[in-house]
Amino acid sequence: MRRIALISAHTCPLLQPGSGWAGGMNVYIDELGRALAREGIGVDVFTRRHSRDVPETVVVEKGFVLHHIEAGPLREIGPERTHRHLGAFADRVVNQIRQTPDTSLVHSHYWLSGSVGLRVASLLGMPLVHSFHTLGRVKDRNRRSDAALSTFSRLVAEEDVIEGARCIVASTSAEKEDLVGHYGADESKICVAAPGVDHDLFTPGLKAPARIRMGWPDVPTVLFAGRIQSLKGADVALEAYLRLQRRIDRTRLVIVGAPSGSEGVRELETLQQRVKEADLVDQVTFAEPVPHREMADVYRASDVVVVPSRAESFGLVAAEAQAAGVPVVAANVGGLRSVVPEGSGGILVDGWDPEVWAEAIASILSDHELAASLAESGPLHAETFSWDLAVERIVDVYRQVA
Known part of the structure; x- marks a missing residue:
């Protein structure tokens, strides 16, 4: 051949x-x-x-x-x-x-x-x-x-x-x-x-230097990275973050992605309007997609990566984030069950109830031992990809x- x-x-x-x-x-x-x-x-x-x-x-x-x-x-x-x-x-x-x-x-x-x-x-x-x-x-x-x-x-x-x-x-x-x-x-x-996963690129690294390179403030940061469409669940990430505010002060949500498909522009406008209504414009950042090679620093600058997709055959963001040593909270669907086995690099969430998602995110941000354990086990599991x-x-x- x-x-x-x-x-x-x-x-x-x-x-x-x-x-x-x-x-x-x-x-x-x-x-x-x-x-x-x-x-x-x-x-x-x-x-x-x-x-x-x-x-x-x-x-x-x-x-x-x-x-x-x-x-x-x-x-x-x-x-x-x-x-x-x-x-x-x-x-x-x-x-x-x-x-x-x-x-x-x-x-x-x-x-x-x-x-x-x-x-x-x-x-x-x-x-x-x-x-x-x-x-x-x-x-x-x-x-x-x-x-x-x-x-x-x-x-x-x-x-x-x-x-x-x-x-x-x-x-x-x-x-x-x-x-x-x-x-x-x-x-x-x-x-x-x-x-x-490109393991020469997506490796664990120090959070503070990554935040400096990204120009991000040094506060606990939740990341959503993906196309803005209902399938990928940016709405779930945002609603979970709004509820996270009741549990933990001084956090930040970064949504990296751009509209996708016929519904994408409307989806983004809805998310932005929801942020304004909640008076969280200073805590929620909508960022344009970055070149794939720059995503390693985006992951490293984050404390938790959320993947609330409604369907995934694999889940590349979840795999790359784990390889970079960042805990993942992912939907318990499809390929994500293999990419994020429970307790090895992340937490799986049943359904898309924002309260449940907020609780899972908070469990990582508030428990340093759990966060460290997931950050350590994630790269080991990601080596299988x-x-x-x-x-x-x-x-x-x-x-x-x-």
Whole structure:
């Protein structure tokens, strides 16, 4: 196996995580491409061209090439509108791959790319490996009451990809259970391969210098990092913080992220208005996303990282925060159960009741022994998520299906 094609139709892996439609999946594809290239496997990533300013081809590093394929408007348009242009996108990907005859396998990411992957793999006579990253039926199960349900086209596409792919890569055993339980997937086609964490970057460090570098005051700080949308639970983080004020004085909440999806701008405005109503403008900071490599200091400058997602196939923020030695309070859902096992680097919370979340956060901020224990055990557990292990497992999958 000399070369593979990775497909990420709706979002470029080099875009800033934490805003728009860019998140942990973007980091995953970027890191996976680099790691495979270091193993001597050539990687071509195909993504829809989202701007006239981006070049058609980007050599990310030796052996890892990103291709911007023109299909639809030259701007970010989101998953549902991207769906209209998948046919043209797929045909142009096929033409591109035919120019590199040593490509032997297609690995698609997210449901949109899965539809592309089925067409590309079929036309080229290649096996398809697919990673969902998020499943529509799982997301719908815990959605906030005012959030939209997954579209019919998405649910049908997910079923088609599960049926047509040679192998489905699940990030955790919980995602595998969801694939079998909610979609009737053939268990023998599913392999579990957890994403990795960059342990050269995300390491424990001193809090005070990190706060100086970030320009943050030296007070107990709660961090939420993620896209601003109901799925990620920034509303839960804020409501929990408002209740935390009754328990502990002089704390701070930092929300690092930008609006995502059609609901994102309204979601952010609602959060900001809630902060004004509570007269906590000086204690709650809304910060723009920072480059992924700068997130290590963001974690280190915090005392607790909250991950109140309503659905997660993995939970990269939780894994990175633990690697940086910061206690995590996470929702007891999906992959977060594997990423944050109870008492090892963090606390799992059932449901999204802000009072319960506030109590969990307060237990860490008010108990220095507990905080120190979680900060010490977190990096040890996070070592189980490494890119060396992830790539070893993924390459094994590729070789089995190629």
